[in-house]
Amino acid sequence: MATEILMPALSPTMEEGTLAKWLVKEGDTVTSGDILAEIETDKATMEFEAVDEGIVGKILIEEGSEGVKVNTPIAIMVEEGESADNLSASAPAATAEPAPAAEAEAPASAAPAAPKAVVSLEPDYPEGTEMVSTTVREALRDAMAEEMRRDDTVFLMGEEVAQYQGAYKISQGLLDEFGDRRVVDTPITEHGFAGIGVGASWGGLRPIVEFMTFNFAMQAIDHIINSAAKTLYMSGGQMGSPIVFRGPNGAAARVGAQHSQDYAAWYASVPGLYVVQPFSAADAKGLLKTAIRDPNPVVFLENEILYGRAFDVPKLDDFTIPFGKARVWREGDDVTIVSWGIGMNYALEAADELAKEGISAEVIDMRTLRPLDIETVVRSVQKTNRCVTVEEAWPIASMSDHIGSEIMREAFDYLDAPVLKCTGKDVPMPYAANLEKLALTSTKEVIDAVKAVTYR
Amino acid sequence: MAAKRATRKSNASKEELLKYYREMLLIRRFEEKAGQLYGMGLIGGFCHLYIGQEAVVVGLEACTEEGDKRITTYRDHGHMLACGMDPKGIMAELTGRSGGFSAGKGGSMHMFSAEKHFYGGHGIVGANVPLGAGLAFADKYKGNDRVTFTYFGDGAANQGQVYETYNMAELWMLPVVFVIENNQYAMGTAVKRATKSPSLWERGAAYGIAGEEVDGMDVLAVKAAGQKAIEHCRAGKGPYILEVMTYRYRGHSMSDPAKYRTRDEVQKMREERDAIEQVRKRLLEGDATEDELKAIDKEIKEIVNEAAEFSKESPEPDLAELWTDIYVDGSAPQNA
Ligand SMILES: Cc1ncc(C[n+]2csc(CCOP(=O)(O)OP(=O)(O)O)c2C)c(N)n1
Numbered sequence A: 001m002a003t004e005i006l007m008p009a010l011s012p013t014m015e016e017g018t019l020a021k022w023l024v025k026e027g028d029t030v031t032s033g034d035i036l037a038e039i040e041t042d043k044a045t046m047e048f049e050a051v052d053e054g055i056v057g058k059i060l061i062e063e064g065s066e067g068v069k070v071n072t073p074i075a076i077m078v079e080e081g082e083s084a085d086n087l088s089a090s091a092p093a094a095t096a097e098p099a100p101a102a103e104a105e106a107p108a109s110a111a112p113a114a115p116k117a118v119v120s121l122e123p124d125y126p127e128g129t130e131m132v133s134t135t136v137r138e139a140l141r142d143a144m145a146e147e148m149r150r151d152d153t154v155f156l157m158g159e160e161v162a163q164y165q166g167a168y169k170i171s172q173g174l175l176d177e178f179g180d181r182r183v184v185d186t187p188i189t190e191h192g193f194a195g196i197g198v199g200a201s202w203g204g205l206r207p208i209v210e211f212m213t214f215n216f217a218m219q220a221i222d223h224i225i226n227s228a229a230k231t232l233y234m235s236g237g238q239m240g241s242p243i244v245f246r247g248p249n250g251a252a253a254r255v256g257a258q259h260s261q262d263y264a265a266w267y268a269s270v271p272g273l274y275v276v277q278p279f280s281a282a283d284a285k286g287l288l289k290t291a292i293r294d295p296n297p298v299v300f301l302e303n304e305i306l307y308g309r310a311f312d313v314p315k316l317d318d319f320t321i322p323f324g325k326a327r328v329w330r331e332g333d334d335v336t337i338v339s340w341g342i343g344m345n346y347a348l349e350a351a352d353e354l355a356k357e358g359i360s361a362e363v364i365d366m367r368t369l370r371p372l373d374i375e376t377v378v379r380s381v382q383k384t385n386r387c388v389t390v391e392e393a394w395p396i397a398s399m400s401d402h403i404g405s406e407i408m409r410e411a412f413d414y415l416d417a418p419v420l421k422c423t424g425k426d427v428p429m430p431y432a433a434n435l436e437k438l439a440l441t442s443t444k445e446v447i448d449a450v451k452a453v454t455y456r
Numbered sequence B: 001m002a003a004k005r006a007t008r009k010s011n012a013s014k015e016e017l018l019k020y021y022r023e024m025l026l027i028r029r030f031e032e033k034a035g036q037l038y039g040m041g042l043i044g045g046f047c048h049l050y051i052g053q054e055a056v057v058v059g060l061e062a063c064t065e066e067g068d069k070r071i072t073t074y075r076d077h078g079h080m081l082a083c084g085m086d087p088k089g090i091m092a093e094l095t096g097r098s099g100g101f102s103a104g105k106g107g108s109m110h111m112f113s114a115e116k117h118f119y120g121g122h123g124i125v126g127a128n129v130p131l132g133a134g135l136a137f138a139d140k141y142k143g144n145d146r147v148t149f150t151y152f153g154d155g156a157a158n159q160g161q162v163y164e165t166y167n168m169a170e171l172w173m174l175p176v177v178f179v180i181e182n183n184q185y186a187m188g189t190a191v192k193r194a195t196k197s198p199s200l201w202e203r204g205a206a207y208g209i210a211g212e213e214v215d216g217m218d219v220l221a222v223k224a225a226g227q228k229a230i231e232h233c234r235a236g237k238g239p240y241i242l243e244v245m246t247y248r249y250r251g252h253s254m255s256d257p258a259k260y261r262t263r264d265e266v267q268k269m270r271e272e273r274d275a276i277e278q279v280r281k282r283l284l285e286g287d288a289t290e291d292e293l294k295a296i297d298k299e300i301k302e303i304v305n306e307a308a309e310f311s312k313e314s315p316e317p318d319l320a321e322l323w324t325d326i327y328v329d330g331s332a333p334q335n336a
């Protein structure tokens, strides 16, 4: 019986890929384990193996094809003596039947297109600067590379950062350029290498410590807080820790409760740390360069879903963004939506939708959580008199709570409604697709919250 | 090392060999199916296959008795199958459905079975090691003679908490077998790139813990070593370390570009050392027939297909499940 070979999903976040190369041709006999093709995802080129034995009857997707959606039939396998000639190339995909839905569908929040409307009150770069479309992944790599070229004391350390080129390919190419003195693979020993990093920072180096994800930094949090954040104070100002702890933070796609936590509020509560959670590629680059140069320990929270997103990045020899400066993405009069990191996806999408209904939202990206640019938020709330905050982290003792209390203190008389927060739900992250969608916040929740505070 | 254990091989009965063959094949076919379902988008997130390592868990489970416990990492499907958990419930957890062992809330890396004394399925490398010693602590405390198998990888063996645990386990003579599944790689890092220790099990000596290296591609050698370890623990002599030399054929997880080893290295292992093939050969050299083995193959295929069907048909969890199991039922104060 002929069976279709479908474009496989090769990573938690893959939706499409490039069929780079066929390693078999029509008529070839294959057995389980043979490599059929090379497929490129945004993270890596991977070999795709045959699962069953059979003969390659027909190749449906040419090599070199880009943007092939997961589950598209790419070839037809036949058995001995069977022909694929009469099999139509447009045969319906043998995709799995959709799961029986438990109840009403949760609002879909598919990845929105890159936001266009960029209104920044105080631009981070001169008007007319040439812009280059860059992914967040490339921007982070460029920031590290530029700082490493500039300063020999900067080095990168972490699991799989060198030979493997980074578990999420952030350090791609760095080993080649800087060698293994400065791009250092560690064993799986977060507590140990975070401590070694802090010690090295006292010894005159500027370490960038990559955690494969911040979930694993829980093994190391003692050194981030007790050693890095507090030592300057305890030494009466003698000994600072110029170190950057960076890596992906928050939910990815169905990686379960132990791999999905957003640590924004935890680290932002610690005096002695700076905490950055960028959304755009330009901010990722400019803020990471600032972080590496800063004489204090910086926790730099990235997001796996955002790594592949492209944004315009200014083409400048030395582009940095100061900490503690929010960015206004969109001006508006009726409500202020405050967010940062991946929360900006929902904020911007909601603002687009709300505009269609005649509600004008001002959207502010905090960019750094400590120091926090509360002035920009307060100025906006004095104009709009309403505020909604958006983040994926847990609701209790969250950044949203802190921002809400700051607004209450600084702009109480201006508020026409309580500040509402849209956050992740107060539960460990579930694995099931339908539950995970519910556990995160959504554009619809943001729209509903805005309507509630504007009494629409 | 294979030669060292050769003498132990001969006396296995046909029944015993058939049992191992069946159990290892179930794991392999199950994992192949899981890989397929992942490719179709039915399984999401991380999915770490056990293909190549089947003899480790099958050999050690053959030594256990009712009440013995096991705990492992995210590479857990094989352990669950080997301790008798229902393939349907495992596959349905992989697809995130209500019929899964964690009702769809845990996924590939986080499954548990109180009934089978399987304590997970853990995602943080190294963290399950003290947890396993804690299970053993409870058994010792209660005064029974049950033993806990604590499985972890060669990469995990470098985490500091492993050594804190070794120290306490020996200090308190806990009945725990530490099983290092040395599959030669931690993601893309070969063992030798992560440590200069010539062997991992010998590190136990610093804490006074006995142990040995085992050929993990030979299920009988694993069984024999497991028997020795479990007897040591049951007799109240404290922990034991088994460093089981094995190999994973597939990538670390589904998204592994596998640039850190050659195709040839994998192919050679599959062709020359495969654990299932070894047992198959031994069976055929004895008085088992091709037909007998074919019948087993067919039976296993059916079990796996049924599990896959179940995992597709089982409904997604009810949306209300988002809010359950955060606190023990009925224990939460009204305003919590
Ligand atoms: C504390 C921690 N650090 C890093 C990771 C990411 N990670 C998951 S598995 C893995 C490799 C572990 O290798 P090994 O212990 O040899 O087990 P194997 O995967 O080979 O079974 C890494 C680095 C993690 N899950 N937890």
Ligand SMILES: [Mg+2]
Pocket (backbone or CB within 6 Å): B153, B154, B155, B181, B182, B183, B184, B185, B186, B187
């Ligand atoms: Mg390993």
